[in-house]
Amino acid sequence: MTDILDTSDQAGMVPADSPDVVRILNPDGTIAPTAAAEQYLPLIDALTEFDLEQFYRDMVISRVFDQQATNLQRQGQLALWPPSFGQEAAQVGSAHAARAQDHIFPSYREHIVTTIRGVDPLDIIKLMRGLSHGGWDPKDPKNGNTHIYTLVLGSQTLHATGYAMGLTFDGRAASGDIERDEAVLVYYGDGASSQGDVHEAMVFAASYRTPEVFFMQNNQWAISVPVSRQSRTPLYRRAAGYMPSVQVDGNDVLASFAVTRRALDEARAGDGPRAIEAVTYRRGAHTTSDDPTKYRTRNEEAAWAERDPIARMRAYLESRGAESAFFADVDEEAAATADDARQRTTQLPSPTAESMFTHVYTDAHPLMAEQRAWLADYEASFEEGRA
Amino acid sequence: MTVETMTFGKALNAGLRRAMADDSRVLLMGEDIGPLGGVFRITEGLQEEFGESRVLDTPLAESGIVGTAIGLAMAGFRPVVEIQFDGFVFPAFDQITTQLAKLTNRHDGRQPFPVVIRIPYGGHIGAVEHHQESPEAYFAHTPGLRVISPSTPNDAYWMIQQAIAGNDPVIFLEPKSRYWPKGEVDLNEPAAATPYQARVARSGTDVTLVGHGAMVTVLLQAAAQAESEGVSCEVIDLRSLSPIDYQPVLDSVRKTGRMVYGQEAPGNVSVGSEVAATVMERAFFSLEAPVLRVSGFDTPFPPAKLEGLYLPDADRILEAVDRSLAY
Numbered sequence: 001m002t003d004i005l006d007t008s009d010q011a012g013m014v015p016a017d018s019p020d021v022v023r024i025l026n027p028d029g030t031i032a033p034t035a036a037a038e039q040y041l042p043l044i045d046a047l048t049e050f051d052l053e054q055f056y057r058d059m060v061i062s063r064v065f066d067q068q069a070t071n072l073q074r075q076g077q078l079a080l081w082p083p084s085f086g087q088e089a090a091q092v093g094s095a096h097a098a099r100a101q102d103h104i105f106p107s108y109r110e111h112i113v114t115t116i117r118g119v120d121p122l123d124i125i126k127l128m129r130g131l132s133h134g135g136w137d138p139k140d141p142k143n144g145n146t147h148i149y150t151l152v153l154g155s156q157t158l159h160a161t162g163y164a165m166g167l168t169f170d171g172r173a174a175s176g177d178i179e180r181d182e183a184v185l186v187y188y189g190d191g192a193s194s195q196g197d198v199h200e201a202m203v204f205a206a207s208y209r210t211p212e213v214f215f216m217q218n219n220q221w222a223i224s225v226p227v228s229r230q231s232r233t234p235l236y237r238r239a240a241g242y243m244p245s246v247q248v249d250g251n252d253v254l255a256s257f258a259v260t261r262r263a264l265d266e267a268r269a270g271d272g273p274r275a276i277e278a279v280t281y282r283r284g285a286h287t288t289s290d291d292p293t294k295y296r297t298r299n300e301e302a303a304w305a306e307r308d309p310i311a312r313m314r315a316y317l318e319s320r321g322a323e324s325a326f327f328a329d330v331d332e333e334a335a336a337t338a339d340d341a342r343q344r345t346t347q348l349p350s351p352t353a354e355s356m357f358t359h360v361y362t363d364a365h366p367l368m369a370e371q372r373a374w375l376a377d378y379e380a381s382f383e384e385g386r387a
Numbered sequence: 388m389t390v391e392t393m394t395f396g397k398a399l400n401a402g403l404r405r406a407m408a409d410d411s412r413v414l415l416m417g418e419d420i421g422p423l424g425g426v427f428r429i430t431e432g433l434q435e436e437f438g439e440s441r442v443l444d445t446p447l448a449e450s451g452i453v454g455t456a457i458g459l460a461m462a463g464f465r466p467v468v469e470i471q472f473d474g475f476v477f478p479a480f481d482q483i484t485t486q487l488a489k490l491t492n493r494h495d496g497r498q499p500f501p502v503v504i505r506i507p508y509g510g511h512i513g514a515v516e517h518h519q520e521s522p523e524a525y526f527a528h529t530p531g532l533r534v535i536s537p538s539t540p541n542d543a544y545w546m547i548q549q550a551i552a553g554n555d556p557v558i559f560l561e562p563k564s565r566y567w568p569k570g571e572v573d574l575n576e577p578a579a580a581t582p583y584q585a586r587v588a589r590s591g592t593d594v595t596l597v598g599h600g601a602m603v604t605v606l607l608q609a610a611a612q613a614e615s616e617g618v619s620c621e622v623i624d625l626r627s628l629s630p631i632d633y634q635p636v637l638d639s640v641r642k643t644g645r646m647v648y649g650q651e652a653p654g655n656v657s658v659g660s661e662v663a664a665t666v667m668e669r670a671f672f673s674l675e676a677p678v679l680r681v682s683g684f685d686t687p688f689p690p691a692k693l694e695g696l697y698l699p700d701a702d703r704i705l706e707a708v709d710r711s712l713a714y
Contacts, residue, residue, distance in 0.1 A: 162458020200451030359496030
């Protein structure tokens with residue numbers, strides 16, 4: 001008799017391939033497209049050597065930065081850090097698939113996407129150091145239309161959908177000009193996929209045919225709960241109830257790039273929203289407050305290490321003749337980026353007391369003015385006492 | 388001066404129409420607000436006039452409505468959301484409190500979030516569960532939101548326009564039992580420069596009666612009865628529950644020394660509690676009696692046959708006036 005609560009048949013190790021999975025690079029770095037990947041090959045053929053090297057460079061730099069940020073937390077410089085370790089291919093591939101005019105709505109582990117779009121990684125550090133709840137200005141052109149993090153899981157999928165509705169109402173999509181039409185790329189995870197907001201976002205997106213791509217990183221774990229507790233069916237099939245949905249090997253940067261590029265271009269053309277499930281693995285902890293040894297095995301971690309996105313891409317580049325000097329350069333650049341982040345973290349200024357009150361409302365508000373003045377007087381009373 | 392007599396509901400409809408005509412970025416969103424005009428017909432005719440991309444009959448999902456309204460605000464629109472009934476706002480409570488209320492602050496003020504959420508609220512209509520509630524305290528307790536409630540057709544017409552023109556999220560509570568009575572609306576000049584000012588609805592010298600929404604009508608009835616018994620009541624319509632404009636309340640209490648707060652909501656941790664505490668803090672030496680509250684009971688809103696017992700009426704207000712005067 002089957003125990004209906006037992007998910008062990010689905011949990012752990014590396015899930016079996018679904019017949020629809022899009023993969024181009026095998027874990028050993030050889031090109032071996034799955035049947036579903038064939039249609040994407042022209043997008044890969046169009047990539048230049050520089051593009052391929054850029055994918056690799058971004059994956060390595062982001063991993064070293066992520067390790068640095070984790071260390072900074074361990075040393076008391078950050079309150080928290082949610083590592084992106086292991087998810088480099090899904091993020092690098094999808095971020096490079098977005099065009100300059102696109103709008104990005106991250107969850108809170110998209111450090112790689114965010115940085116590729118132009119956000120200073122120190123702005124992410126500000127959140128985790130307790131200096132800000134936001135960190136950067138989505139409207140500043142240097143930030144590549146990247147919206148700020150949201151910590152309530154799935155909330156941002158609705159904001160992204162509303163934003164995409166606005167693009168449609170304003171005629172900013174579906175003109176047929178691929179270089180001008182705008183689309184929205186929203187990130188969430190396997191845990192968030194159980195949230196009602198994600199489903200409502202898909203209902204609205206489908207209903208209003210938004211120019212939008214829902215990009216899910218299924219990293220197998222929602223803190224300590226395996227994806228098998230979130231869904232009995234592969235997650236891309238759940239989204240297929242609302243819109244065309246694709247499953248991609250999220251540890252394959254080429255496949256992640258191709259499916260996202262195709263989906264975004266279809267969405268911007270007015271074909272309606274698209275969903276992607278990128279199957280990947282959170283090699284680090286959920287956050288630095290977590291302890292993965294309590295809920296998963298070393299064997300599982302080792303099995304996923306075999307499918308590491310960076311090793312895979314490196315093997316592929318080596319097979320194409322990339323030289324060791326290239327890899328040494330990348331490592332050097334990564335180390336420099338991480339050192340720079342460490343240096344600047346400790347120099348970040350603390351927020352002022354009055355900043356608590358300044359931006360609660362946009363228009364003038366009597367209670368804010370009153371409490372801000374009270375706190376200033378209260379603080380000043382200690383200064384006087386000392387004098 | 389152009390003054391027209393119309394119902395509160397028509398005044399809201401006219402206010403929304405004018406706000407949409409004044410600013411092409413204003414959108415209406417909600418359930419059944421298109422051809423039907425909303426279950427209370429507040430948006431009647433607006434979709435026909437402004438089109439389906441400015442008056443959106445949305446899917447039936449309140450969190451989805453508010454969450455997408457937030458995204459539309461990020462894209463430069465001014466969404467006005469209709470929640471069908473007070474008790475149906477809670478599926479959107481997360482988006483309102485964890486997102487909408489905090490997003491201006493999260494963006495360090497770099498982006499305004501001008502979203503208005505209209506909620507028909509309160510009892511007196513004999514309806515089923517979830518259709519007669521007064522949820523204002525939840526929202527007034529939430530930093531980042533403004534909460535206002537008109538009690539007259541003139542205020543309905545102007546306050547909805549002022550809420551839409553402002554740059555902050557506004558919870559706009561419509562006392563649904565007041566939708567049908569008529570009143571004069573001055574179409575040229577608002578009664579107050581902002582919706583955040585309290586209004587003296589009746590002058591008096593012995594006891595200050597304070598309330599909001601539909602309760603203002605009850606307070607005025609009580610004041611009329613009290614007058615026939617020789618007691619002069621001042622009635623203050625709070626209009627704004629967050630922020631609260633205390634000056635007219637304090638001025639009145641300093642004159643009368645007595646205050647009664649009337650509200651349909653349960654009294655525990657309510658707007659009336661906050662006003663009572665603040666009056667005690669700021670006008671302690673003017674008080675001749677404790678500030679009293681007359682509220683709904685701390686029970687779920689009862690089945691309609693009991694609503695007359697649950698909702699404070701003029702007699703319950705007068706009973707509190709008598710208790711206050713006995714000190």
